[in-house]
Amino acid sequence: MREYALTPGRLVDFHCHLDLYPDFEELVTECDRAQVFTLAVTTTPRAWPRNHALTKATKHVRAALGLHPQLVFERADEFSIWEEYLPDARYVGEVGLDASPRFYRSFDLQKRVFEQVLRACARTQDKILTLHSVRAVTAVLDMLETHLPAGKGNAVLHWFTGTKAEAQRARNLGCYFSINGEMLKNDRHRKTIAALPLDRLLTETDGPFTRSRNGEPARPKDVAATVEALALLLSMRFEEIATAIQNNLRRLVSN
Ligand code: MN
Numbered sequence: 368m369r370e371y372a373l374t375p376g377r378l379v380d381f382h383c384h385l386d387l388y389p390d391f392e393e394l395v396t397e398c399d400r401a402q403v404f405t406l407a408v409t410t411t412p413r414a415w416p417r418n419h420a421l422t423k424a425t426k427h428v429r430a431a432l433g434l435h436p437q438l439v440f441e442r443a444d445e446f447s448i449w450e451e452y453l454p455d456a457r458y459v460g461e462v463g464l465d466a467s468p469r470f471y472r473s474f475d476l477q478k479r480v481f482e483q484v485l486r487a488c489a490r491t492q493d494k495i496l497t498l499h500s501v502r503a504v505t506a507v508l509d510m511l512e513t514h515l516p517a518g519k520g521n522a523v524l525h526w527f528t529g530t531k532a533e534a535q536r537a538r539n540l541g542c543y544f545s546i547n548g549e550m551l552k553n554d555r556h557r558k559t560i561a562a563l564p565l566d567r568l569l570t571e572t573d574g575p576f577t578r579s580r581n582g583e584p585a586r587p588k589d590v591a592a593t594v595e596a597l598a599l600l601l602s603m604r605f606e607e608i609a610t611a612i613q614n615n616l617r618r619l620v621s622n
Contacts, residue, residue: 380587381545382525382571403587410435412449431458436465440473460497485514504529517541545571551596
């Protein structure tokens, strides 16, 4: 499968729900034109065929095959569809666990589905996953350690809100972290982000669930504002951060 063609100095949005925007098709073109390396995540495997078809011939956009933990309660039976498409997918997500009050009643079911997802990915050993871990960082890391250890796959923790100790553990397990603008507005999360290793950082928008400066749902090109905020937080230049992030993506996809 053709990989991202990486060019120096470009932006990375490693987690965006392109198919939830009213102008999905135009947005794919916009990302390619703006040369923003974008991972189009999906929440149900039923969305995979269209996402894959619209992105596979682009230079900068790839689709990820997902089954969102918040949808598992109603859609656990779609795991068989997910599994059917897996051979065509290099990227997997959004998958993971959500133990927040609204979704806690499905937590055991979520764990069963997530275990199946990890085991399927471990069999092919070539997948890159973007993981949801709301109120469930330890459980996600426990399951990664058991079912998708380093060497069997690569995991990116999206919108990570764990503790410094959990971040250290994730780092030791080989995880990357994709950072969005909302995370950088929170003082506790800023401290955690500042302590993350630079060689494991990526950026994301998680659009349309975050807003750009103009108050509209963030689009992948808006990730520039997140690179700026990271540069301020880490006392580095924009170009240094952007280059580090692109090098990280290059390393991740060459594994
Ligand atoms: Mn998401």
